[in-house]
Amino acid sequence: MSFDLNSLLRAHILRLQPYTSARDEYTGKEGVFLDANENPFGSITSEDFNRYPDPYQSALKEEISKIKGVRPSQIFLGNGSDEAIDLLYRAFCNPGKDNVILLPPTYGMYEVSAHINDVEIRKVSLTTDFQLQPQKILEAADANSKILFICSPNNPSGNKMKRADILFLLEKFPGLVVVDEAYIDFSDEPSFTTELSRFPNLLVMQTFSKAWGLASLRLGMAFGSEDLIRILNKIKPPYNISGLTQETVLSAIKDKAKVDRMIRDILSERDFLHEELEKFPFVQKIHPSHANFLLVQIPNANRVYDDLIEEKVIVRNRAKVLLCVDCLRITVGTREENKALLKALSKVCS
């Protein structure tokens, strides 16, 4: 279908003149820098942080481009994926007028961010086996439906969505389709970044918080058309990614072998945890996972959750979430942590 990004955009964002930072006007590395009111003597810390970082994270995007097979101009970097989610709302959704479509049970930030931005939410639940209902999603949409959030592999259920369903929605949905791939590294599913050239309404989100083990640094990625990425860059806070984060990730990203090793270890621990949980007679269901967690159904999950805390084992209680009755979401830990979880669980459930 024909897709016009500018007509989807809020009118004042289309007109907006972005902030131009001191470093936009002169990009050379050599010189006497008296343009940004920085401290010329250095920092209070042993390492120097006195200069503002690159607002466009060019060096980092160059490296990410290589491992993701996406041009640097198609990459947006945010202070966590959560920043990209918020910027999408602010760019496309007129408060009190536009709406977004959410597919519960799913990641909570889509909803919180909608509330923060005073944007109407239309919910179309997943099926009981956590798959999409494409026809119902289209029926829920109207001319003011600006964004559809699809999380695949999905949090908290752990499954991946059928690729054909996502492709169908990319063809038919009138607004942007966000495919949140925070857990893609734990799945055998290829990324939707390969579909970017076909679908100008697609935005793929990934993160350094999970497989890369960098949750504390706060670095999320979004991949989309150059026009879409330009919009996010235009409205982001100029220095949204700290220099420390840029430099740390830039040097870490070269050790792709270590990430692959960690992913392998997590997947083998996921198998271990699954096998051991299956042996417990009280475990009703372990949902198949393409992520680094397992959604597990256990009778009286609320009580079990509290009792586990008494044992100093903290899992995520999803028992009150739609389609997740009596479910706990358990992150895959180290062998030692998984054994501690199993021991505590067998104690509080016997």
Ligand SMILES: *Cc1c(COP(=O)(O)O)cnc(C)c1O
């Ligand atoms: C963890 C997670 C993220 C990552 O968020 P960051 O802000 O990048 O840490 C994004 N989406 C989903 C579904 C997640 O579970």
